[in-house]
Amino acid sequence: NAGVTQTPKFQVLKTGQSMTLQCAQDMNHNSMYWYRQDPGMGLRLIYYSASEGTTDKGEVPNGYNVSRLNKREFSLRLESAAPSQTSVYFCASSVFGSGELFFGEGSRLTVL
Amino acid sequence: GESVGLHLPTLSVQEGDNSIINCAYSNSASDYFIWYKQESGKGPQFIIDIRSNMDKRQGQRVTVLLNKTVKHLSLQIAATQPGDSAVYFCAEKNFGNEKLTFGTGTRLTIIP
Numbered sequence: 001n002a003g004v005t006q007t008p009k010f011q012v013l014k015t016g017q018s019m020t021l022q023c024a025q026d027m028n029h030n031s032m033y034w035y036r037q038d039p040g041m042g043l044r045l046i047y048y049s050a051s052e053g054t055t056d057k058g059e060v061p062n063g064y065n066v067s068r069l070n071k072r073e074f075s076l077r078l079e080s081a082a083p084s085q086t087s088v089y090f091c092a093s094s095v096f097g098s099g100e101l102f103f104g105e106g107s108r109l110t111v112l
Numbered sequence: 113g114e115s116v117g118l119h120l121p122t123l124s125v126q127e128g129d130n131s132i133i134n135c136a137y138s139n140s141a142s143d144y145f146i147w148y149k150q151e152s153g154k155g156p157q158f159i160i161d162i163r164s165n166m167d168k169r170q171g172q173r174v175t176v177l178l179n180k181t182v183k184h185l186s187l188q189i190a191a192t193q194p195g196d197s198a199v200y201f202c203a204e205k206n207f208g209n210e211k212l213t214f215g216t217g218t219r220l221t222i223i224p
Contacts, residue, residue: 004155031210040120042201043156043214050210058211090155099146099205099212103155 002026006091006104013081013111021076021107023091030096032074034058034066036087037106043090049074050096081111120199122219131189133218135202140183142204147176147187150199150217159187159200189220197222 004025013019025032030051035043035058045058047066055066063085065077074093078085088108092101125131137145143164148156162169162176162185169176175188185202199217 033212035214042217045211045213048210048212056211059213092155094210094212096210097207099144099161099203100158101148101156101212103157106153106155 004091004093004102004104006089006107008107009105010108011110013078013109015082015111017081018077018079019081019109020078021089021091021109022073023075023104024073025091025093025102026072027093027102028071029093029102030071031094031098032068033092033094033101034064034074034076035090035092036060036085037090038087046076046089078109081109083111085109086111120217120219122221124221124223125192126223127194128191131187131192131196131220133187133189133200133220135185135187135215135218137183137185137202137204137215139204139206139213141206143207144205145176145178145185146203146205146212147174147185148201148203148214150201152198156201156214192220192222194222194224196220 007022033048034046049055049068052071088106092103094101146161147159150156160171177186201217202215205212
């Protein structure tokens, strides 16, 4: 049982490049999330999706787009990467209404 | 709660002693609170949750206390062990809304 799988685990981009972080869960969860975590800081919510076909902005959505491709997959796209987007990105999923989120291992992104 | 800067509050506790980690939340409308543990290099893991109609909930070696009057949450860990060393986050949400917001973390270090 893989849980929440994120790819890639590491990525280096140049300013202005684009990329997509992929996330998939195999727990049949309705809710999925994308957070970013900067060094020594807490997690800030970028976007979340309460169900297939719906997405909502979190605390720091600027510079990002998301797609809830189906119930299993929730991707995060950076259209034009900036150094301020250097961070560790975590995807998570949960049963609808639960506060128990299951997190992936994180994707470490560096923008030069 | 919100991240307050680059340096997490820290707490050092002797092995075997009890630990108390505090969290002040900001949204008086929040009615569901959760504690997470994050070990180095990993995603956060759920520890325990509490709903706003309760003021105390116990788990295995952990107790969460909620004081809605002063918007304060605490996590008590009994008989701390080296494996308890981690960063601990409180999180809050409203029932009916899947948005889960994390507060400022606390780094707990267990002294052998």
